[in-house]
Amino acid sequence: MTTQLLFMLILHVFSGLIGVIFSYATLMELVRHNYSLPYLRRTSVGAVILYLLAWLSGGYYYVTYYGTTVKPVILAGAHPFAHSFFLEVKEHLFLLLPFMAITSATFFWYTNEEGKIDERLRGSLITLVAMTTIIGICIALAGVVTSGAVK
Amino acid sequence: MLLVGFLTVIHVVGVALGAGGAFFAEVFYLRAIRDGIIDPTESDFLKTTYRMLRIGTILLIITGFGLFLYFRLNGRSEFLYNSRYWIKETLLIIILCNALLLQARRMPVWLGSAISLASWTAALVVGAWRSIPGTYVEIMLVYLVLVPVTAWVLEIIRRKMAIRV
Amino acid sequence: MENNNTRIDAARVIGITTAAALSIVWIAASTIGTEVSAPFKAFLKGAFTHHWIGKGGIAIILFFVVTFVMTLVARRSQHTNVAPALLFMLWASVFASVAIIGLYGYIDFFK
Numbered sequence: 449m450t451t452q453l454l455f456m457l458i459l460h461v462f463s464g465l466i467g468v469i470f471s472y473a474t475l476m477e478l479v480r481h482n483y484s485l486p487y488l489r490r491t492s493v494g495a496v497i498l499y500l501l502a503w504l505s506g507g508y509y510y511v512t513y514y515g516t517t518v519k520p521v522i523l524a525g526a527h528p529f530a531h532s533f534f535l536e537v538k539e540h541l542f543l544l545l546p547f548m549a550i551t552s553a554t555f556f557w558y559t560n561e562e563g564k565i566d567e568r569l570r571g572s573l574i575t576l577v578a579m580t581t582i583i584g585i586c587i588a589l590a591g592v593v594t595s596g597a598v599k
Numbered sequence: 600m601l602l603v604g605f606l607t608v609i610h611v612v613g614v615a616l617g618a619g620g621a622f623f624a625e626v627f628y629l630r631a632i633r634d635g636i637i638d639p640t641e642s643d644f645l646k647t648t649y650r651m652l653r654i655g656t657i658l659l660i661i662t663g664f665g666l667f668l669y670f671r672l673n674g675r676s677e678f679l680y681n682s683r684y685w686i687k688e689t690l691l692i693i694i695l696c697n698a699l700l701l702q703a704r705r706m707p708v709w710l711g712s713a714i715s716l717a718s719w720t721a722a723l724v725v726g727a728w729r730s731i732p733g734t735y736v737e738i739m740l741v742y743l744v745l746v747p748v749t750a751w752v753l754e755i756i757r758r759k760m761a762i763r764v
Numbered sequence: 765m766e767n768n769n770t771r772i773d774a775a776r777v778i779g780i781t782t783a784a785a786l787s788i789v790w791i792a793a794s795t796i797g798t799e800v801s802a803p804f805k806a807f808l809k810g811a812f813t814h815h816w817i818g819k820g821g822i823a824i825i826l827f828f829v830v831t832f833v834m835t836l837v838a839r840r841s842q843h844t845n846v847a848p849a850l851l852f853m854l855w856a857s858v859f860a861s862v863a864i865i866g867l868y869g870y871i872d873f874f875k
Contacts (some may be wrong), residue, residue: 449672458668465664469657472695479703503820511814527680533872540795540864543820544857547784547827551853558777558846572850579857588664589688595671596679 453513460506461591464542467498468584471549475577478570485556485563492553495580499546510539522597530597538590541583548580603669610662614726616655618719624648625712625753633760660691682735683725689739690722709757713750721745774844779835781849785856786830787823792860794819796867 449457474491477483522531555573560566565573627648631641670678678684697714700706706714721742725731731738798805798815808818837843 454672457672461664461668462661465661469660472699476699476702479699507817507820511817515814529872533868536868536872537865539816540791540819540868541861543791543823544788544860547787547823548853548857551781551784551850554772554777554780555846555850557772558774559771569847569850572847572854576850576854576857579854579861583861585692592667592679592688595667596676598671598676 449513453509456505456509460502460509463498463505464502464584464591465588467495467502467545467549468581468588470495470498471577471581471584474552475574475581478574478577483565485559485565488556489553492549492556492577496546496549496553499549503542503546506542518598522594525597527593527597530594534590535594538587538594542587545580545584545587548576548583552577552580603666606662606665606669610659610666613655613657613659613662614723616651617659618655618723620648620652620655621715621719624652625716628712629756629760656691656694663687682738683729683731685735686725686738687722690718690725690742694718694722709750709753712753713746716753717742717745717749720749773839774846775835775838777846778838778843778849779831779833781846781853782834783827783830785849785853787827788853788856788860790823790826791819792863794822795864799867799871 470491474488474495477487477491519531519535522528522535552573555565555569558565558569624645627641627644631637631645637645667679667684670676694715697706697711697718701708701711701715721738725738733741794804794808798808798819805815808815812818812821
C-alpha cells in the first residue's frame with residue numbers, strides 16, 4: 449500500500465468516525481429542552497464536512513486499491529460475507545449520510561421569529577438525526593467487520 | 600510499538616475519565632438531591648463531571664479505532680473479530696443510548712444510573728481482564744444480571760440517604 | 765456572538781430537502797438496478813469508470829439540479845410549509861436503508 453493510500457484510509461476512518469461523533473452530539477443537544485442553536489449549527493455542519501471528507505477519501509481508496517487488492521483476499525478468506533454483505537451494504541448505505549446530514553443542518557438555519565426551531569418540526573428532525581447517527585454507527589462497525597476479514 | 604503504546608495510554612486515560620466520571624457523577628448526583636434541590640454549585644460539579652465523562656468517551660472511541668486500524672495495517676486483523684472487542688463495542692453503544700434517553704428524559708433516573716454504572720464497570724473489567732473466560736453471549740448475560748444488581752445496590756444507598764428519585 | 769435569527773427562507777429549505785430525498789431515492793434505485801441489470805451496471809461503469817462513482821456522481825448532480833428547480837418552484841408558488849419535504853426525506857431514508865440492507869441480505873444469505 450502506498451503512503452497516499454495509507455493516508456486516505458486513515459483519513460476515511462477518522463473523518464467518518466468523528467462525523468458520527470458530531471451527529472451524536474447534534475442529537476444529544478437537539479433532545480434537550482433548552483438546546484443551543486449555535487451549537488447545533490456547528491455540530492451539524494461539522495458532520496456534513498466530515499462525511500464528505502470520508503466519502504472522498506474512502507472513495508479514492510475503494511476505487512483505486514480495494515477492488516483489485518483487498519476484495520479478492522476477503523472473498524478467498526474465512527469470512528467472505530465481510531465483503532459480499534457488510535462492505536456492499538456499507539458502500540451504498542454510506543451514500544445516504546451526506547444528504548441526511550445536509551438536510552438536518554439546513555433546518556438549523558430555518559428558525560422562527562424568536563430564533564428557535566419550529567416545535568412541530570423538532571420531532572421529525574430528532575428522528576432524522578437519530579437515523580443519521582444509527583446508520584453512521586452501523587457503517588463504522590461494518591468497516592471493522594470488513595477490515596477484520598483481511599488476512 | 601511506540602504508536603500502540605501511545606494509543607493504549609490515551610485509551611486507558613479515556614476509560615479512566617469515562618468510568619471515573621460515571622461513578623463520580625452518581626456520587627455527586629446523590630449528594631446533590633439529598634436535600635431535594637440541586638443548587639448552582641452542585642450543578643456546576645455535575646456539569647464538569649459530565650464534561651470529563653464525554654471527553655473520556657471521545658478519547659476512548661478515537662483511540663479504540665486507532666488501535667483497530669493499527670492491527671489491520673500490521674497484519675493482525677484477527678483481533679477485530681475478538682469477542683472482547685465486540686463486548687466493549689456493545690457496552691459502548693448501550694452507554695451512548697442510555698445517555699441519550701436520560702438527556703431526553705425518556706429513561707427513569709434510577710434505571711439510567713444503574714445501566715450507566717453497570718456498563719462502565721463491565722467495560723472496565725472486560726478491558727482489563729485480557730483472559731476473561733466466556734463467549735460474547737455468556738459475558739453479556741452476566742452483564743444483564745449486573746444491571747438489576749447495580750440498581751438494587753443504588754436503591755439501598757438512596758434509602759440510607761433518605762432520597763426519593 | 766452568533767445571531768440565532770440568521771435564517772434561510774422556506775423555499776430554499778424545501779429545495780434542499782426535496783433534492784436530498786430524491787438523491788437518496790436514486791441511490792437506492794440505482795443500487796438495486798446495478799444488481800438486477802448488468803447492462804445498467806455496464807452503462808454506469810462506461811460513463812463514470814466505476815459504477816459506484818456513477819451512483820454517487822449522479823446523486824450529487826441530481827441534488828444540485830433539484831435544489832435549484834424546487835427552490836424556484838417553491839418561491840414562485842410562495843409555498844412555505846416545509847414539513848412535507850422533511851417527511852418525504854424521512855421516509856425516503858427509511859425505505860432506502862431497508863432496501864439496501866434487504867437487497868444484499870437477500871443476495872448473500874438467501875440466493
